[in-house]
Amino acid sequence: MLLKTVLLLTLVAQVLVLENGLLRTPPMGWLAWERFRCNTNCKVDPKNCISERLFMEMADRMAQDGWRDAGYTYVNIDDCWIGGRDDKGHLVPDPERFPRGIAFLADYVHSLGLKLGIYEDMGNFTCMGYPGTTLDKVVQDAQTFAEWKVDMLKLDGCFSTPEERAEGYPKMSAALNATGRPIAFSCSWPAYEGGLPPRVNYSLLANICNLWRNYDDIQDSWRSVLSILDWYVAHQDILQEVAGPGHWNDPDMLLIGNFGLNHEQSQAQMALWTVLAAPLFMSTDLRTISAQNVDILQNPLMIKIHQDPLGIQGRRILKERSRIEVYLRPLSSKASAIVFFSRRIDMPYRYHTSLARLNFSGSTTYEAQNVFSGDVISGLQNDTNFTVTINPSGVVMWYLYPIKNLHMSQQ
Numbered sequence: 001m002l003l004k005t006v007l008l009l010t011l012v013a014q015v016l017v018l019e020n021g022l023l024r025t026p027p028m029g030w031l032a033w034e035r036f037r038c039n040t041n042c043k044v045d046p047k048n049c050i051s052e053r054l055f056m057e058m059a060d061r062m063a064q065d066g067w068r069d070a071g072y073t074y075v076n077i078d079d080c081w082i083g084g085r086d087d088k089g090h091l092v093p094d095p096e097r098f099p100r101g102i103a104f105l106a107d108y109v110h111s112l113g114l115k116l117g118i119y120e121d122m123g124n125f126t127c128m129g130y131p132g133t134t135l136d137k138v139v140q141d142a143q144t145f146a147e148w149k150v151d152m153l154k155l156d157g158c159f160s161t162p163e164e165r166a167e168g169y170p171k172m173s174a175a176l177n178a179t180g181r182p183i184a185f186s187c188s189w190p191a192y193e194g195g196l197p198p199r200v201n202y203s204l205l206a207n208i209c210n211l212w213r214n215y216d217d218i219q220d221s222w223r224s225v226l227s228i229l230d231w232y233v234a235h236q237d238i239l240q241e242v243a244g245p246g247h248w249n250d251p252d253m254l255l256i257g258n259f260g261l262n263h264e265q266s267q268a269q270m271a272l273w274t275v276l277a278a279p280l281f282m283s284t285d286l287r288t289i290s291a292q293n294v295d296i297l298q299n300p301l302m303i304k305i306h307q308d309p310l311g312i313q314g315r316r317i318l319k320e321r322s323r324i325e326v327y328l329r330p331l332s333s334k335a336s337a338i339v340f341f342s343r344r345i346d347m348p349y350r351y352h353t354s355l356a357r358l359n360f361s362g363s364t365t366y367e368a369q370n371v372f373s374g375d376v377i378s379g380l381q382n383d384t385n386f387t388v389t390i391n392p393s394g395v396v397m398w399y400l401y402p403i404k405n406l407h408m409s410q411q
């Protein structure tokens with residue numbers, strides 16, 4: 001009997017592996033929530049309310065201002081788009097704010113070479129109180145999204161029990177798969193279960209979701225960025241290994257271009273999220289973003305690192321008493337991304353170190369390119385002492401790659 005149960009569980013586990021082939025590298029795009037929230041007052045604020053106009057204008061900017069070509073391809077709707085259900089139970093968007101419907105919006109963004117993401121909630125209501133996807137509606141809603149030609153679904157977890165979520169997320173994954181349309185699946189499930197084993201089974205998640213939120217929503221402040229980073233670092237032994245091509249940890253949106261971060265902090269969030277192989281979802285007004293913030297978000301070397309094909313999530317490797325921290329992400333071709341991060345609040349800090357201190361060994365000679373300034377530092381060996389000057393709450397980020405291996409070349 002016990003053996004039978006084990007066999008049955010194994011079968012169920014295998015059935016749940018629904019590899020859709022999507023997001024081999026972490027996704028990049030734009031998501032409405034952090035900047036535009038649940039602003040539904042289109043009479044007073046027509047430019048910024050959650051409406052088809054907002055998503056079409058962002059899609060226009062993404063196609064025309066270099067975002068799409070840099071890799072930011074998803075235009076994602078969050079909460080507050082739903083108008084209700086029709087008499088057959090199909091979801092319908094708010095008729096005043098989305099008069100031409102979601103299929104129209106999907107066609108529009110597709111015509112610009114972009115992809116459309118949508119939002120629902122596994123539960124009685126969305127977090128803002130709109131109709132949710134209850135267990136009996138999972139299959140129908142998946143079919144609706146596929147008919148509309150949606151490319152990503154973020155499924156939130158408000159107004160449901162742990163048992164309903166445990167049934168509903170795998171069920172939605174199977175229902176999306178059954179539509180035949182490749183739809184990336186973003187699961188908020190772990191964030192509702194504390195984000196850690198044993199309540200969260202990350203092997204199961206990696207089989208059914210392409211990305212997942214583990215922790216609190218980001219807010220427009222540096223303190224919020226630090227609290228998320230602290231949680232990720234505290235649990236990096238668990239989190240690092242569960243990320244990989246097709247399945248990513250999501251520490252939530254980028255704040256760059258909004259109100260809470262200064263220039264150093266904006267660079268720091270970009271660098272740290274890149275080293276964590278996090279999804280890069282901007283949530284800012286692309287109609288008014290400054291050139292300085294565009295430079296941070298469209299930095300080609302940063303994006304090359306972010307999209308590295310190995311898809312290894314980086315981690316903090318060193319925490320100094322000076323309040324300097326070092327993060328490292330291994331990259332293809334024996335390269336690495338290194339972020340020197342200062343938690344100091346006094347002045348630029350001259351940090352003296354060497355690759356040996358960062359646990360590099362052997363006789364390889366490296367070169368480093370500073371990701372923000374473009375400066376190249378040559379001839380780095382494991383015992384070469386070097387100094388990086390890091391501003392308060394800022395970063396220095398290096399792309400480090402071997403230029404020759406003395407031992408090999410002597411052979």
Ligand SMILES: *[C@@H]1O[C@H](CO)[C@@H](O)[C@H](O)[C@H]1NC(C)=O
Nearest residue numbers: 017018019020177180181182
């Ligand atoms: C559904 O899952 C199967 C098995 O992993 C996979 O081969 C197929 O491509 C998936 N289809 C979609 C549309 O995700």
Ligand SMILES: *[C@@H]1O[C@H](CO)[C@@H](O)[C@H](O)[C@H]1NC(C)=O
Nearest residue numbers: 123124125158159160161164
């Ligand atoms: C969802 O709605 C049903 C039916 O009204 C109710 O019985 C249930 O308690 C609700 N669940 C949650 C988690 O609010």
Ligand SMILES: *[C@@H]1O[C@H](CO)[C@@H](O)[C@H](O)[C@H]1NC(C)=O
Nearest residue numbers: 013014016201202203204207
């Ligand atoms: C987690 O899920 C996987 C895949 O479904 C399963 O094989 C494994 O037994 C689960 N682990 C735990 C601790 O429940």
Ligand SMILES: *[C@@H]1O[C@H](CO)[C@@H](O)[C@H](O)[C@H]1NC(C)=O
Nearest residue numbers: 316317318319357358359360
């Ligand atoms: C360097 O390696 C040693 C020995 O394996 C280990 O104890 C230490 O934590 C490592 N340090 C870093 C910065 O990875």
Ligand SMILES: *[C@@H]1O[C@H](CO)[C@@H](O)[C@H](O)[C@H]1NC(C)=O
Nearest residue numbers: 356360361362363381382383
């Ligand atoms: C550092 O490199 C030198 C050669 O440049 C080599 O002799 C030495 O073993 C290396 N140290 C470590 C820790 O690998």
Ligand SMILES: *[C@@H]1O[C@H](CO)[C@@H](O)[C@H](O)[C@H]1NC(C)=O
Nearest residue numbers: 352353354382383384385386
């Ligand atoms: C690097 O600095 C350390 C002290 O911080 C010193 O002991 C060592 O000799 C220096 N190495 C080189 C190659 O200059």
